[in-house]
Amino acid sequence: MPPSIKITREDIITASMDLVREQGTEGLTTRALAKKLNCSTQPIFSNFPNMESLKKIVFDKAYELYAERTFASMQSGKYPPYKASGMAYIEFAVEEPQLFKLLYMRDRTGKEKNDDTAESEKIIAVMRERNGLSYDQARQLHTVLWVLVHGLAVMYATGFQEYKADEASEILTDAYLGLLGRFQNKEGVVK
Amino acid sequence: MPPSIKITREDIITASMDLVREQGTEGLTTRALAKKLNCSTQPIFSNFPNMESLKKIVFDKAYELYAERTFASMQSGKYPPYKASGMAYIEFAVEEPQLFKLLYMRDRTGKEKNDDTAESEKIIAVMRERNGLSYDQARQLHTVLWVLVHGLAVMYATGFQEYKADEASEILTDAYLGLLGRFQNKEGVVK
DNA sequence: TCCTTTATATAACACTTGTTATATTATAGA
DNA sequence: TCTATAATATAACAAGTGTTATATAAAGGA
Numbered sequence: 001m002p003p004s005i006k007i008t009r010e011d012i013i014t015a016s017m018d019l020v021r022e023q024g025t026e027g028l029t030t031r032a033l034a035k036k037l038n039c040s041t042q043p044i045f046s047n048f049p050n051m052e053s054l055k056k057i058v059f060d061k062a063y064e065l066y067a068e069r070t071f072a073s074m075q076s077g078k079y080p081p082y083k084a085s086g087m088a089y090i091e092f093a094v095e096e097p098q099l100f101k102l103l104y105m106r107d108r109t110g111k112e113k114n115d116d117t118a119e120s121e122k123i124i125a126v127m128r129e130r131n132g133l134s135y136d137q138a139r140q141l142h143t144v145l146w147v148l149v150h151g152l153a154v155m156y157a158t159g160f161q162e163y164k165a166d167e168a169s170e171i172l173t174d175a176y177l178g179l180l181g182r183f184q185n186k187e188g189v190v191k
Numbered sequence: 192m193p194p195s196i197k198i199t200r201e202d203i204i205t206a207s208m209d210l211v212r213e214q215g216t217e218g219l220t221t222r223a224l225a226k227k228l229n230c231s232t233q234p235i236f237s238n239f240p241n242m243e244s245l246k247k248i249v250f251d252k253a254y255e256l257y258a259e260r261t262f263a264s265m266q267s268g269k270y271p272p273y274k275a276s277g278m279a280y281i282e283f284a285v286e287e288p289q290l291f292k293l294l295y296m297r298d299r300t301g302k303e304k305n306d307d308t309a310e311s312e313k314i315i316a317v318m319r320e321r322n323g324l325s326y327d328q329a330r331q332l333h334t335v336l337w338v339l340v341h342g343l344a345v346m347y348a349t350g351f352q353e354y355k356a357d358e359a360s361e362i363l364t365d366a367y368l369g370l371l372g373r374f375q376n377k378e379g380v381v382k
Numbered sequence: 383t384c385c386t387t388t389a390t391a392t393a394a395c396a397c398t399t400g401t402t403a404t405a406t407t408a409t410a411g412a
Numbered sequence: 413t414c415t416a417t418a419a420t421a422t423a424a425c426a427a428g429t430g431t432t433a434t435a436t437a438a439a440g441g442a
Contacts, residue, residue: 151342
């Protein structure tokens with residue numbers, strides 16, 4: 001019989017997540033991981049074929065975490081559902097900046113573009129109906145808000161701006177209502 | 192007398208810029224640089240004390256390039272000056288994605304935050320006067336537009352969205368006019 | 383008690399990085 | 413023509429990476 005297991009697969013994944021949180025993807029190395037686990041590098045390679053596969057798992061775990069947060073935010077009732085999803089994105093960037101970078105600031109040239117067109121179409125449809133907008137107007141509204149959310153999230157994740165809970169919310173509201181007004185009342189402001 | 196100089200300081204800087212453009216900051220290594228210059232790694236170290244100092248110069252050069260583009264864009268008259276600066280930022284992200292990442296997607300936690308508060312105040316003042324806004328309204332308008340510009344730029348630089356010249360311009364215009372309408376006509380759209 | 387099994391540790395490998403010590407070698411002045 | 417100079421080239425170093433070969437050792441069954 002072999003000695004009992006000291007380092008589990010889950011231990012390694014947990015330590016990897018912590019390491020990425022603390023130092024970013026770059027910090028996830030065999031030696032650093034072993035040090036955090038108080039063991040040699042060997043258990044890593046008996047649990048995973050190579051570092052790349054472990055990194056993929058960390059990536060998936062990060063996305064899972066983000067999805068959970070979004071779900072929780074939409075359930076909480078703190079914001080209306082659409083806004084809740086945007087705020088969850090922003091708060092994820094604030095509280096898990098390294099995981100946010102991993103998921104949403106990576107290079108995607110030549111990769112899949114918008115994976116959530118179906119989801120977008122649903123949102124656009126709801127917007128149209130609720131506010132009496134044309135398809136293009138609703139799509140534009142959705143795009144602007146999504147760009148704002150993404151822009152804010154990146155700013156916070158990189159420390160370019162300091163996060164203030166109300167600021168983000170207010171920006172989104174102002175933009176939403178402003179655009180809505182513009183679309184619903186074409187002759188509003190000409191200048 | 193020594194042999195004549197084959198590799199100049201400028202050669203090295205130029206090759207470094209090309210390397211960063213092609214492969215990002217990570218790609219700027221001694222060997223890769225030597226290969227591009229068709230020489231050994233030695234000329235690098237007789238022109239620069241170490242790689243870090245060369246990287247600093249590349250960083251400054253990238254900013255210089257960005258500043259030139261902004262200036263040119265504002266001179267061109269293609270857009271009004273304020274919008275021109277935003278579009279220049281976006282176009283820089285599109286055409287020099289790696290340089291954009293170096294300048295504006297790096298980590299700034301614990302670093303200087305907004306270096307251009309003076310510039311911002313000037314813009315806000317002009318906005319107030321021209322559109323009859325309160326200070327807070329003008330600041331908010333400026334913030335929203337800046338976040339939009341940054342968000343779009345990051346999306347294009349990472350390949351998250353494909354750049355369409357009109358799209359960015361339209362988004363900015365809609366947001367600008369929408370917010371302006373909201374601020375100038377408080378009771379515009381309530382719901 | 384001993385033996386088989388295998389989780390872990392140790393040590394080494396091949397490779398990449400920045401940097402430096404040493405060797406070449408081209409050039410103009412003597 | 414020879415020589416001092418310094419710009420390059422070659423080669424090596426130390427440190428860090430992923431990965432693997434070998435050694436150690438713990439734990440239950442024989």
